[in-house]
Every structure is written in structure tokens, then in C-alpha cells.
Amino acid sequence: MPSLGTQCEKMGHAGTAMLLLGALTLSVASANSLVVVNPNFSAVAVQCGSGYAYQTYMSGNCASPGTSAQQPFDSEIGIAWDLAPLPGDGDASLLNGDGITKPNTTFNPPPFTGLPFSDAAFLRGVNSQVVQTITGFVPGGLYTLSFYLGSRYASGSFDGNQTVEALIDGQVIGTWSLVSFTPFTLETALFTVGTGGSHKLKFMGTATGDHTAFVSGVSIETAGGLTVNPTSVFPGFTIAVSASGFAPSETVDLVGYASSSGAAIGTGTTDSSGNVAITCRIPQTPFGSYGLQAIGTTSKTVVPGTIGIVPEILVSPRTAPIGGSLTVQGYGFAAGEALFVTWLSPSSSLGSSTANADGTFPELTVTVPAGASVGANTLIVTDQRSGAIASAQINVN
Numbered sequence: 313m314p315s316l317g318t319q320c321e322k323m324g325h326a327g328t329a330m331l332l333l334g335a336l337t338l339s340v341a342s343a344n345s346l347v348v349v350n351p352n353f354s355a356v357a358v359q360c361g362s363g364y365a366y367q368t369y370m371s372g373n374c375a376s377p378g379t380s381a382q383q384p385f386d387s388e389i390g391i392a393w394d395l396a397p398l399p400g401d402g403d404a405s406l407l408n409g410d411g412i413t414k415p416n417t418t419f420n421p422p423p424f425t426g427l428p429f430s431d432a433a434f435l436r437g438v439n440s441q442v443v444q445t446i447t448g449f450v451p452g453g454l455y456t457l458s459f460y461l462g463s464r465y466a467s468g469s470f471d472g473n474q475t476v477e478a479l480i481d482g483q484v485i486g487t488w489s490l491v492s493f494t495p496f497t498l499e500t501a502l503f504t505v506g507t508g509g510s511h512k513l514k515f516m517g518t519a520t521g522d523h524t525a526f527v528s529g530v531s532i533e534t535a536g537g538l539t540v541n542p543t544s545v546f547p548g549f550t551i552a553v554s555a556s557g558f559a560p561s562e563t564v565d566l567v568g569y570a571s572s573s574g575a576a577i578g579t580g581t582t583d584s585s586g587n588v589a590i591t592c593r594i595p596q597t598p599f600g601s602y603g604l605q606a607i608g609t610t611s612k613t614v615v616p617g618t619i620g621i622v623p624e625i626l627v628s629p630r631t632a633p634i635g636g637s638l639t640v641q642g643y644g645f646a647a648g649e650a651l652f653v654t655w656l657s658p659s660s661s662l663g664s665s666t667a668n669a670d671g672t673f674p675e676l677t678v679t680v681p682a683g684a685s686v687g688a689n690t691l692i693v694t695d696q697r698s699g700a701i702a703s704a705q706i707n708v709n
Contacts, residue, residue, distance in 0.1 A: 344536050391697065463490040562611055599622065
């Protein structure tokens with residue numbers, strides 16, 4: 313990925329020193345993939361349960377090492393997934409629950425050797441599920457969901473005879489019936505969506521009883537044909553888009569999808585070979601993927617793609633004394649998420665805010681903490697669920 317920090321100093325907001333740390337758990341996005349946050353379930357460390365822990369079902373806690381304890385994954389920064397099952401499914405008689413495991417635990421997952429992940433979500437019993445809202449879809453787009461799926465190695469009455477469904481907005485796009493001792497296997501499912509913007513991806517266990525499957529390494533690829541440069545940007549950044557397959561000398565509109573309706577963001581005219589190049593600015597839009605469609609006005613040819621949205625923050629002034637006031641504002645965070653402003657060293661909480669529907673937050677006034685050292689310091693803003701993070705350098709005098 314290009315050095316976005318350098319480019320934004322040239323193309324972005326003048327007079328603001330900015331350092332992008334990027335998203336802690338953002339999967340690599342390209343014009344042919346959507347952003348799946350925390351695809352390997354590794355953003356939040358398992359702290360109890362001897363290498364695995366439930367989000368639901370068990371009543372223990374992390375103060376009891378070695379127990380099958382609950383751990384509040386859903387409230388942790390960067391988890392992105394919702395591990396809670398349907399209402400009422402905490403009944404122990406249903407023998408269900410979900411959580412995260414590492415390899416070689418007493419939960420008996422299949423071997424992780426040679427796989428591109430070292431953590432997996434488990435689906436134990438009926439209605440256990442992991443869910444994430446994915447952004448950047450375009451209407452009518454063809455997508456391939458890919459993920460690794462395995463089952464529990466049988467141990468006494470515990471087995472891996474689980475059936476797993478993958479769903480988009482409640483519609484089943486694939487079903488896999490497992491038996492014990494199934495190794496992690498790369499699975500795929502093709503699907504389309506009728507509207508652009510955000511859609512909910514869910515993996516759900518459907519077998520009643522003590523049957524467990526494991527999921528990790530999740531990705532969503534598109535059948536897109538757009539070339540986008542760069543592949544990840546701040547809102548407001550200028551990008552170059554190219555596509556082919558249109559009629560010669562045809563007008564092509566570029567439409568962006570942060571929501572279901574979409575919005576025109578650029579236009580261009582094809583050359584004699586039907587190729588088009590369009591330069592445009594990305595509007596204010598939330599963290600994740602931003603869907604793109606190049607649409608020929610006469611041929612009606614549609615070429616889809618996507619670009620990754622990463623956050624930025626602007627801080628003013630850039631130089632301040634200990635106890636001095638700073639204003640912080642930001643763009644490209646997850647919609648509606650709680651945001652935390654932190655002085656990096658020594659770590660100090662400076663305040664909080666909430667991102668609006670397009671991922672921005674208004675100016676927030678904070679104070680340079682007493683423990684700050686003279687010279688260069690770093691202030692960061694992190695959003696709660698996705699773990700998206702941006703930073704700015706502040707000089708303390």
C-alpha cells in the first residue's frame with residue numbers, strides 16, 4: 313500500500329501534521345475485496361479458559377484460571393464480530409455457546425499447523441453464532457465468501473457433529489454438515505445482494521446438543537474489474553479509477569455506495585477502445601469498504617469494485633504546553649461507534665466521542681496531560697468495535 317501519510321500531507325489538509333497507524337485489525341483491501349475486520353479472530357486475546365473462552369453460556373469468569381469461563385469479547389476494542397447468540401439461547405440445557413479458541417486447547421479443535429490464523433471462533437450447539445456488518449456492497453454484485461471451517465475432535469460425549477450455515481441478512485447462502493475430526497478446510501459460497509451499502513454476515517451453528525465447529529480466515533472477494541489507486545484512503549482523498557469493456561467514446565458515471573442508494577462521485581469518457589479513467593474524491597464515509605460502480609450511460613455496462621476507507625484525525629494546534637488545550641476531529645471511523653482519545657505515552661485517557669453515520673466526529677477539546685514529555689508526543693483515537701485507529705503528532709513545549 314502507498315505511503316498514505318506522505319500523500320495526505322501533499323493532498324489532504326494543509327497545516328496538520330498527521331501519522332496514520334491504520335486499523336489494528338483491518339484485513340488488506342483491494343479493488344476486488346471487501347474489508348472484513350478481524351478476519352482471524354485474533355484482535356482480542358483469550359484471557360481465560362486455558363486458551364479458550366465463551367462469550368456466552370458458561371457462568372465462570374477470568375478470575376478462575378482453567379475454567380470454561382465467560383469473557384466479554386463483544387465489549388473489547390477491535391473484536392468487530394458480535395458473538396452473542398439469539399435472545400434466550402443462554403439456557404444451559406441447550407448446550408450451546410460461542411467464543412474464541414487457540415490451538416491445542418481442551419476444546420479439541422483440529423490442528424492449526426500451516427494455516428493463516430492462530431485463533432478461531434467456535435460454534436457450540438444450536439443458534440450459536442458470530443456476526444459482522446460488512447460495508448461497501450454494490451447492488452447486483454457477485455461475491456465469494458471464503459473461510460476455513462473445521463470440527464471438534466471427539467472427546468467422550470463432546471463431538472464435532474455440527475451443521476454450520478452462512479447467512480447474508482438472514483438468507484442462507486451455504487450449509488455445511490460436519491462430523492468429528494474434520495480438519496480445517498477452505499470453504500466458499502457465492503452470493504449476490506440487491507442493494508448497496510452494508511449487509512450482515514453471519515455464521516451459525518444449527519445442531520442441538522454438544523456439537524462444535526470452528527470458523528476463521530474469513531474473506532469476501534468481488535467479481536470487480538475496477539483498478540483503483542491507491543487501494544485504501546482517508547475520506548476526502550483523491551483517487552484514480554480505471555475500467556474497460558465500455559463502448560468507444562461513451563460517458564461513464566462512477567457511483568459510490570456507502571449506503572443502499574449510492575451517489576455519483578465522478579464521470580469520464582472512454583477512449584476508442586472502451587477504456588475509461590476517472591479521478592474523483594472519496595466523500596465522507598465510514599471505516600471499512602466503499603463500494604464503487606462504473607456504469608456506461610449508453611451500453612449499460614456495469615463494472616464494480618471497492619476501496620478501503622481508513623480513518624484520519626486533525627489536531628490543532630500542533631504545538632502546545634502541558635495543560636494546554638487541543639481540538640481533535642476525525643473522519644473515516646466506524647459509523648455510530650464510541651471513540652476514545654488517548655495520549656500514547658504515558659498512556660492517558662483524554663476524552664471520548666461518538667462517530668456519526670458517515671464516520672466523522674465534531675471537534676472535541678482535550679488537554680495535554682501533566683505526564684507529557686517535552687518534544688514530540690502522539691495522540692491516538694480508536695473506535696470501539698472495529699479497532700480503527702488514527703494518530704497525530706503533537707509537539708509539547
